[in-house]
Amino acid sequence: MARPRLSDARRPLTFTIDAVNEHGEAVPTRIAGEHPLTIYVDRQELVTLMTLGGAPEALTLGYLRNQRLVNGVDDIAAIQVDWEVNAVAVTTHAGTGVEPRRVEKRTVTTGCGQGTVFGDLMADIDAIRLPAERRLEQATLYGLLDAVRHHESIYKQAGAVHGCALARGAEILMFVEDVGRDNAVDAIAGQMWLDGLGGEDKIFYTTGRLTSEMVIKTAQMGIPFLVSRSGLTQMGFELATRVGMTMIGRAQGKHYLLFTGRERFER
């Protein structure tokens, strides 16, 4: 499989502005970048994403994948980001763009602004089988939480981004941050797709909430373990139970709550 030709067009992740605090003092404040990135597939305008710009090529690929707009990474010849025009040009081998049917489907099933492709995702979810034999030990979880804490993170600098990590055991393989939680997940999915990585021996960590979408996307990556420092929603809980995912929330330092898939966890 030929890897697509990719630009490497990362943007600076933070900027400094002058704010004024409650004492009337000027306070230089680092803020997260946020840039529009309009995706064109074979010159057809598809969508505009707002992104931090840390991994625009992987984000584009992951977005196209998670929205079911392309079949596979080997359909794609090139992904070229040009910040001069805030656009990314995706070139397919077929050169025929995105099937109208798929875009159409998106318009009726996608919760625009809510970040879920509901119809499609629910149809897929029951086909997913996560490996039952995998185990996660408490010591490994603590090691991962420690690694995340030490990870150089915009979150600490600018406090306006979501972070997601792909880990094997306590080792962080990728860490992506973005202004939108969905972007960070899509970027990791895209990078996994590019690198041909499977999810069965991985752990997905997010700073964000364990919503239905987070559970669905993690399940689609084939990852049996989902860890967050935040809480979860009812549907996140129901879906994690349904796909047999081991889900852990409120995970920080030496504290956590094991929500689902207890059989895979060893304390």
Place this chain on the structure above:
Amino acid sequence: MARPRLSDARRPLTFTIDAVNEHGEAVPTRIAGEHPLTIYVDRQELVTLMTLGGAPEALTLGYLRNQRLVNGVDDIAAIQVDWEVNAVAVTTHAGTGVEPRRVEKRTVTTGCGQGTVFGDLMADIDAIRLPAERRLEQATLYGLLDAVRHHESIYKQAGAVHGCALARGAEILMFVEDVGRDNAVDAIAGQMWLDGLGGEDKIFYTTGRLTSEMVIKTAQMGIPFLVSRSGLTQMGFELATRVGMTMIGRAQGKHYLLFTGRERFER
């Protein structure tokens, strides 16, 4: 103007599940509700939103408004939510549904999953004039932060939702929480639209980040003051500067950072 007929189909906002903590102890944990709500306009399926279900009718109206899918509230005869089928039926007086042109536009300009209708919104933003003469005093800001803190909030219970408040001075007029920040904003916009409320004498408070979308939606509601306990993004900063909005972040207790529109703020 005849107010649309509305159902009053709020859902229970939190549920309790059993989690297990690091000591192996069962911990009853309250989690936020999350429900799919599929919007039908004159029987035409439009989109599925994931929502806490606290204000589904206002959310539906605000979503239709902010996505530019209806012209005005007086086009709408009824908004009826039926949780038996997780659907909301919107009936227009014309009975002609949503113009295909508008849905089509949405498919190319909406950052699905990123929650921004970029093309449309940027086209509108320069037409917005926020009242320059309005003032906000530090004491009023502190009063509002105090009111928010005391406000009975799911956030404190389940920690998986975003909260938004519409305030006049230190008085909270509406407080909406949802699993998606976009939902909470849309629901407040919808309720303001229903009640015919103007934004010029209001303050918009959010627990979420000050992104481009948050600034744009606040500006579209005609609200000159935007306050958050969180940080901001570069584009949120640029847009707030562009529309002349007074934007305050990291606001909690007696601390805050004044980012833009300093001329309206009196310490």
